Every structure is written in C-alpha cells, then in structure tokens.
Amino acid sequence: MLRRTLLTSAAAGFGLALAGAAAAGEPMDKVKACFVYVGPIGDGGWTYQHHDGALQVQAAYGDKVELQWQESVPDGADAERVLTQMALGGCNIIFTTSFGYMDATNAVAAKFPNVMFEHATGFKRDHPNVSTYNARFYEGRAVQGTIAGRMTKSNKIGYIASFPIPEVIMGINSYYLHAKKVNPDVEVSVVWAYTWFDPAKEADAAKALIDQGVDVIAAHTDSTAPLAEAAKTPGVIGFGQASDMAEYKDGPRVSSIIDNWGPYYVKRVGALLDGSYEQIDAWEGIAGGEVLIGEITDAVPADVKAEAEALRDAIAAGTYHPFTGPINKQDGSAWLADGQTAPDGDLLGMGFYVEGINGDIPQ
Amino acid sequence: MDIGGINPVILVASLMVAAVPIMLAALGELVVEKSGVLNLGVEGMMIVGAICGFMAAVGTGSPVLGFLAGAVGGAALSLIFAFLTQVVLANQVATGLALTMFGLGLSSLMGQGYNGIKPPLTGKVPFGPLSDIPVVGPILFNHDWMVYASIALVAAVWWVLRSTRLGLIVRAVGESHDAAHALGYKVNRIRLACIAFGGAMAGLGGAYVSLVRVPQWVDGITAGAGWIALAIVVFASWRPWRVLIGAYLFGGITVLQLNLQAAGSAIPVEYLSMSPYLVTIIVLVIMSSGKGRASLNAPAALGQNFHAAR
Known part of the structure; x- marks a missing residue:
C-alpha cells in the first residue's frame, strides 16, 4: 500500500513538473495536445470528426503543437489508465471525446491539477482544470x-x-x-x-x-x-x-449533421498557448459553427x-x-x-x- | 401473420443472413478444436479476412474473388498461429489472444484508404418464381449464394468428421495425440492443416461481414463476432449441426431484439441481449453436470501442445 501511495505521489509530482508551465495565465511556447477516442479514426463518423479537429489544431499552430491520440479506448477503467498515461507523458491538454469518459476524466484530473482536461458532451466539472464542451x-x-x-x-x-x-x-x-x-x-x-x-x-x-x-x-x-x-x-x-x-x-443520404470540432479545438489550444485559458462549459450549435x-x-x-x-x-x-x-x-x-x-x-x-x-x- | 408487430417470415429470413459470419467462423473453429487446438484468434482472423476480401472485391469487381481472398487472408494469418503453437510450441491461449490483437491492428493498417468505398454487390441466387412463394419463398429462396454455401459447409464438415477416414484422423489427433502419433500420424502437420482451414473459414465469415452484411469497410467492423463464434462452438458441444442452431439462435436474438424495439414491444432489450450468453452458460452447466468432461464432448487433448519425444 505504501509503495502504491509512493508511486502515485511520484506520478503526480512528475506530472506537475512536466506540466508546470500549463498553469493558467502564463503563455506557453509549445503545447502537447492529446486526444482520447472511443472508436477508430476510420469510423467515418464521430471519431473521424474529432480527429479532423485535432488535425486542424496542428495546421493552425504547426510546430508549436504536438499531437498525441489513442483510438478505440473503452469507457471505464481503461480510460483512466490511458488518461493517466497521457498526463504522465507530458500532455498539457487532454480532450476526452466521449460521454462515457466523464468519471474517468474527473478522477484523473484530480491527480494532475496542472494538466487541462476537456470532456466532450459531459456535465461534470468537479475540478478547476476540467472544462466541458458540447455541440447543440x-x-x-x-x-x-x-x-x-x-x-x-x-x-x-x-x-x-x-x-x-x-x-x-x-x-x-x-x-x-x-x-x-x-x-x-x-x-x-x-x-x-x-x-x-x-x-x-x-x-x-x-x-x-x-x-x-x-x-x-x-x-x-x-x-x-x-x-x-x-x-x-x-x-x-x-x-x-x-x-x-x-x-x-x-x-440514401439526403443531408447530414457534421460535427465541426476544429474551431473549438483551435481556440482552446490557442488559449493555452497565449495564457488566456480558463475553465469553461461550451455549448455551441449551428450559430457557432460547431x-x-x-x-x-x-x-x-x-x-x-x-x-x-x-x-x-x-x-x-x-x-x-x-x-x-x-x-x-x-x-x-x-x-x-x-x-x-x-x-x-x-x-x-x-x-x-x-x-x-x-x-x-x-x- | 404478425406476432407482436413482427412478421416472423421476415425475421427468419433476416436472421439467416445475420448468422452467416458467426456460423462460418464457428464451424472453422470447431474443426480446429476437434483436432485439439484452441485458437482464440478467431476475431483477428475474421477481420483480416474482412479487409482482404474487401480489398480484392473492390480491386477486381468480383465478390467471388473477394470471398476467396478473405479465406486466403484468414488462413495466412492463422499460419502465424500454427507456426507459433505447432512448431515452436508456444502457449495456445496466449498466442490466440495475441493473434486477435495483431489481426485488429493489421486490418486497420491494411484498410487505410478503403473507408467509404462501396464493394461490388453479391448477387442473390436466381430462383425465379420460387422466391415469390409466400412464407417459403422469402425464407428459403431469396438469399445470396453465401447463405446456401454456409449451410452446405456445415453439412460437409459434419459428413467429413463423422463418416470419413480424414475425419477420424482429425478426431484421433484431438482426442489423444500420443495415440495418433503412435499410429504414425503426423500430429502437428494435421493440426496445422486444421488451423489453416479454421483460418480460412473465419476469413470467409469476415468477408461476409464486409461484403454483404455491412457492405463497406470500417475499422473494427467485426465488432466481437469472433468471440461469439467461440461461444457457439462450446454451446454446440463440438457438433456441426448444433453450430448451425447456435448461430441461428445467437444471430436470431440480435435481430429479434432490434425488431422488437422497432415494433415497439415492451420487453426490455437488456434481457434479450444477454439471453444467448445465458443460454450458453446454462448449456455448459447442464452438459458438465454429472458425467463430466466426457458428456461435454470436448476433445480430450484440447489446448495441449504435442511434442514428439520419440
């Protein structure tokens, strides 16, 4: 038990050190943005669009952003493990792109106060470093x-x-x-x-x-x-x-709903880069272009x-x-x-x- | 005609189609297990078969070549398993699980660029006026040829295992590899052939998913069908015709629960979703009570590697 506690605190410390610069208000030179997907990028739908948004972030900021993502992460314990690994791996901001990650996101966010978490379609913001975003x-x-x-x-x-x-x-x-x-x-x-x-x-x-x-x-x-x-x-x-x-x-396709996450991702990573990042609860619709x-x-x-x-x-x-x-x-x-x-x-x-x-x- | 808002004729016709992939994969796994090998890589072989079949069908425009390529792809992947377990004698359970993960990753890699393409249509068997007969027509005479092929394969496997020398050898190897070896049979070679057959069947099943049932390629398209196939083999207590029944049951319940919902039935879907697995557990309990492993009909040497010491 002691060993586990030690490991956890070491992990938290490591995360702190790596993500120290992410404290709100300070501009950053480089942001590592990470994405957790519930399905494969090749699904042609939900995850594909999130990944498209991630690529827009890369296109907008070039070298100032490093992307990392993991596909097909199931809800539950696996999600927590993946998130912890990402936080330890130096991610400054982590986008968790499925409703089912809600509790895992908040649980991991508690351990890494200097890593920013963005949870899609959820409503729990238990910690100041958890924001939620959704589309109407x-x-x-x-x-x-x-x-x-x-x-x-x-x-x-x-x-x-x-x-x-x-x-x-x-x-x-x-x-x-x-x-x-x-x-x-x-x-x-x-x-x-x-x-x-x-x-x-x-x-x-x-x-x-x-x-x-x-x-x-x-x-x-x-x-x-x-x-x-x-x-x-x-x-x-x-x-x-x-x-x-x-x-x-x-x-058969006569029309469609397109989830356009790119502008939101670009805005949020941009805010982290220029130091204006704050916790928010975003819910944009057709008007906002999402x-x-x-x-x-x-x-x-x-x-x-x-x-x-x-x-x-x-x-x-x-x-x-x-x-x-x-x-x-x-x-x-x-x-x-x-x-x-x-x-x-x-x-x-x-x-x-x-x-x-x-x-x-x-x- | 309708029972609870559901037309039973349409239900039976659609469950026959829904059952084809799991039936083919389960049939292949049955032969593999009959020879004493437990290959948990069915899901991986299925999905590699699905992408190989899809690529070939899109490339050549021929669904038949697509199915062939699916079988070849599944068999090729299974040979990795065969090499590891039969030649270097690796643990079968671990190797099988690894094969599934490898297959999922490999198929995803191979499938890059194949998203959103439509494969050539697999034609229905032209039965002419027969397919217009009420009740019997839609159920028996209105499917694509793979549905009939899958049933024919069940019959063929049943006949070979029961009535031929080849079947006897396969069973002997699975029941007691030492005895089979003493009789002069090349245990590992026979198992290798069975594994390749199992891989080909899983590949065929996978190709059916990507070419007929979903007709497109997306990552992870088989979505656990391989695991259901493994359950069916146990459910069927290693008998081919029971595989057919099991596949119709498992496939049927999926279709039924969706149909019940569409028809606005009040039965909670959760019960139906878990019922095939409950049945499997019940069958296992019944079969294993009393007379033990013999009544379970499991091949005695299942999962044991064979090394010819002499």
Missing part, C-alpha cells in the same frame, strides 16, 4: 426532422439510438417534434443499439426498422453502416451522422429543401429555438408553455420523451 446537435436534428416528415411516404420514421443519455433523447425529441410539425401523421420508431460503434449491429438495426415499414432513418451511432443498409432498399433515405458521409450522396448541416441533395424536392434551409438559418440567427412551447411530456404533463423555450438545464438532463412518441426510454 438537436438543432441539426430539427432540420433532419423537417426533411423526414416531408419525405416519408409510410409516415413511419426511424431513429437508431445509441445509449439512453440526455444528448440522444434530446435528438429523438427534436427529430420527432419537427417531423410532426410538418406531417401530423408521422410516427417515430426508436431502436436502442446500445453501442456507439458496431457496424454489423447498426446495419441490423436499420434493417429491422426498414422491415417495420420505416422509410426515413436517422442514426445516432458512429458508423456509415445504417446508410449502407438503407442503400439496399429503394425508397429509403437516411442522414449522415457526425460526418458528412458524402460517399452515400448518390444513394454543427453544420451537410448539403441537402436533389433527392429532396426544392420546396422541402428551402423549408429545411430556412429552419437552419432561423436557428443560426437565433430567431428560432427547436424546443419552443407549447410542448408536453410523453405522459401529457406540461413541459414548456406557449412561446417558452427550453432552458439548457432541462435539455442537459432530459430523461423523457415528448408527447406523441410511443415506447419507453430504457432505464
């Missing part, structure tokens, strides 16, 4: 929902969900609300895949939805497999998720395209909030009054479906 994906889902509601012929739209966390539930609600707005008969089927990345399972989930008569599929998982599956059935359309997935433009709507293809009629783009622009301009009342919860109780917009706190803790969605959220 639900804004993109609103645009997708509009297209889905207009395009569906069977009035059944599908959503391949990953895990029952607020970010995903928010997406389902926004998608459904906006489909319903343009097509009151629409129904949404939600399939929980319980994975961020499992192409075969994602394809199976898409197939199950198609078998049930769904003809518009949105995915909240990371790979392009749902689109590949949708391509097998004529008349079924889908959306690129996290990345543009432009290679399916000739097929969420981009991929090109809407010609498979979508011009009027629908114009409607979707108008919605996108209204959200960007701040004149429209995707969650504007009156909205009831699934059980019929009131959530937002007429004209009221959803407070961020409600969204970040969202654990309920809105009225009209069938089925239960798994607990």
Whole structure:
C-alpha cells in the first residue's frame, strides 16, 4: 500500500513538473495536445470528426503543437489508465471525446491539477482544470426532422439510438417534434443499439426498422453502416451522422449533421498557448459553427429543401429555438408553455420523451 | 401473420443472413478444436479476412474473388498461429489472444484508404418464381449464394468428421495425440492443416461481414463476432449441426431484439441481449453436470501442445 501511495505521489509530482508551465495565465511556447477516442479514426463518423479537429489544431499552430491520440479506448477503467498515461507523458491538454469518459476524466484530473482536461458532451466539472464542451446537435436534428416528415411516404420514421443519455433523447425529441410539425401523421420508431460503434449491429438495426415499414432513418451511432443498409432498399433515405458521409450522396443520404470540432479545438489550444485559458462549459450549435448541416441533395424536392434551409438559418440567427412551447411530456404533463423555450438545464438532463412518441426510454 | 408487430417470415429470413459470419467462423473453429487446438484468434482472423476480401472485391469487381481472398487472408494469418503453437510450441491461449490483437491492428493498417468505398454487390441466387412463394419463398429462396454455401459447409464438415477416414484422423489427433502419433500420424502437420482451414473459414465469415452484411469497410467492423463464434462452438458441444442452431439462435436474438424495439414491444432489450450468453452458460452447466468432461464432448487433448519425444 505504501509503495502504491509512493508511486502515485511520484506520478503526480512528475506530472506537475512536466506540466508546470500549463498553469493558467502564463503563455506557453509549445503545447502537447492529446486526444482520447472511443472508436477508430476510420469510423467515418464521430471519431473521424474529432480527429479532423485535432488535425486542424496542428495546421493552425504547426510546430508549436504536438499531437498525441489513442483510438478505440473503452469507457471505464481503461480510460483512466490511458488518461493517466497521457498526463504522465507530458500532455498539457487532454480532450476526452466521449460521454462515457466523464468519471474517468474527473478522477484523473484530480491527480494532475496542472494538466487541462476537456470532456466532450459531459456535465461534470468537479475540478478547476476540467472544462466541458458540447455541440447543440438537436438543432441539426430539427432540420433532419423537417426533411423526414416531408419525405416519408409510410409516415413511419426511424431513429437508431445509441445509449439512453440526455444528448440522444434530446435528438429523438427534436427529430420527432419537427417531423410532426410538418406531417401530423408521422410516427417515430426508436431502436436502442446500445453501442456507439458496431457496424454489423447498426446495419441490423436499420434493417429491422426498414422491415417495420420505416422509410426515413436517422442514426445516432458512429458508423456509415445504417446508410449502407438503407442503400439496399429503394425508397429509403437516411442522414449522415457526425460526418458528412458524402460517399452515400448518390444513394440514401439526403443531408447530414457534421460535427465541426476544429474551431473549438483551435481556440482552446490557442488559449493555452497565449495564457488566456480558463475553465469553461461550451455549448455551441449551428450559430457557432460547431454543427453544420451537410448539403441537402436533389433527392429532396426544392420546396422541402428551402423549408429545411430556412429552419437552419432561423436557428443560426437565433430567431428560432427547436424546443419552443407549447410542448408536453410523453405522459401529457406540461413541459414548456406557449412561446417558452427550453432552458439548457432541462435539455442537459432530459430523461423523457415528448408527447406523441410511443415506447419507453430504457432505464 | 404478425406476432407482436413482427412478421416472423421476415425475421427468419433476416436472421439467416445475420448468422452467416458467426456460423462460418464457428464451424472453422470447431474443426480446429476437434483436432485439439484452441485458437482464440478467431476475431483477428475474421477481420483480416474482412479487409482482404474487401480489398480484392473492390480491386477486381468480383465478390467471388473477394470471398476467396478473405479465406486466403484468414488462413495466412492463422499460419502465424500454427507456426507459433505447432512448431515452436508456444502457449495456445496466449498466442490466440495475441493473434486477435495483431489481426485488429493489421486490418486497420491494411484498410487505410478503403473507408467509404462501396464493394461490388453479391448477387442473390436466381430462383425465379420460387422466391415469390409466400412464407417459403422469402425464407428459403431469396438469399445470396453465401447463405446456401454456409449451410452446405456445415453439412460437409459434419459428413467429413463423422463418416470419413480424414475425419477420424482429425478426431484421433484431438482426442489423444500420443495415440495418433503412435499410429504414425503426423500430429502437428494435421493440426496445422486444421488451423489453416479454421483460418480460412473465419476469413470467409469476415468477408461476409464486409461484403454483404455491412457492405463497406470500417475499422473494427467485426465488432466481437469472433468471440461469439467461440461461444457457439462450446454451446454446440463440438457438433456441426448444433453450430448451425447456435448461430441461428445467437444471430436470431440480435435481430429479434432490434425488431422488437422497432415494433415497439415492451420487453426490455437488456434481457434479450444477454439471453444467448445465458443460454450458453446454462448449456455448459447442464452438459458438465454429472458425467463430466466426457458428456461435454470436448476433445480430450484440447489446448495441449504435442511434442514428439520419440
């Protein structure tokens, strides 16, 4: 036990020495920026976009930045080990790019007060060196929902969900609300895949939805497999998720949500370099350029395209909030009054479906 | 026709497709284990087969060549395992695990630049009007040829193991390598051949994932299918037809739980997700109760290296 304590304190000391210059307020000559990815960079979606953001940091600062990354790190104990290793290895700032790293990030951050941690899509900032950042994906889902509601012929739209966390539930609600707005008969089927990345399972989930008569599929998982599956059935359309997935433009992909992390990463590493770094809780959307709507293809009629783009622009301009009342919860109780917009706190803790969605959220 | 919002015909048809990769891989591993070798590298061989098959199919435009290349790729990787365990007598468990990790890394390296490419379509077997027969048509006569090939392979492996001299030799090597050696059989060479066969089958299964089921290449595409294949071999108590049943069960439950959700069923998905593994544990408990290892039907020399001392 003593030996372990000794090792830990030695480790902490080492981290301190290496990262000493990272103390807020002092400019740095060189920053080592590290990234932890939940999937492989080659997933063509979520992780690919984070890595793209990392490369933008390199492009922006050149020699002043050293990059390090690790792919396919599972949540839990492994994540803590990887983070500790990175902190010991001289990383000045570590971006942990999946919700599941939340506790590991905070636990390791406690041991390395001079290393900056940035956790994506989480809400825990237990220590002054932990910042969180997220993107308002639900804004993109609103645009997708509009297209889905207009395009569906069977009035059944599908959503391949990953895990029952607020970010995903928010997406389902926004998608459904906006489909319903343009097509009151629409129904949404939600399939929980319980994975961020499992192409075969994602394809199976898409197939199950198609078998049930769904003809518009949105995915909240990371790979392009749902689109590949949708391509097998004529008349079924889908959306690129996290990345543009432009290679399916000739097929089912009619639009996409693109996670554009680059500007945020460049800003944060830049702040560390010039000494203006501070703990923040960032949540940008279409307006801030973190969420981009991929090109809407010609498979979508011009009027629908114009409607979707108008919605996108209204959200960007701040004149429209995707969650504007009156909205009831699934059980019929009131959530937002007429004209009221959803407070961020409600969204970040969202654990309920809105009225009209069938089925239960798994607990 | 629909039960709980699910059309059973469509369900059966889709579970037959979903089961092909794990069935092929499990069948190969069954032969390997029958010869007394435990190769835990199925996942690695599958994914190398997946990328080799994908590269060949994209390069030549022919899915058939893709599947061939997948089998060759899987077999080539398995030869590394064969060399380490049969020639230099390394520990099989450790080598197999290493093979999986190596395969995952190698496939990722080979797959650079293959993201987002679509492979040529694997055609369905033209059964003409047969495929329009209600119920029977979609289930039996509306698949690509690999589905039929995989079932034929189960039959072939069953027949060879049960009724041929070759099968007897393989089983002898797996049950008692000393006795087989005393009879003059080259134990390590026979095992090497079985390992290569297992690798080829895993490669075929992997190629089916990248060419038909997901039709694209992404890193880590097999996502644990190799481990399920290993479980199926135990579940099947080393009998080929039970591999088929096991694969349909495991594949079927994946499809069923997604279908149930899409149909809005109230059964919690967690129960269905864990049910195949629960069944495996129950089968293991039942089989191993009472008569011990013999009733489990595990090859007696499973996992033991053979060194000809005399």
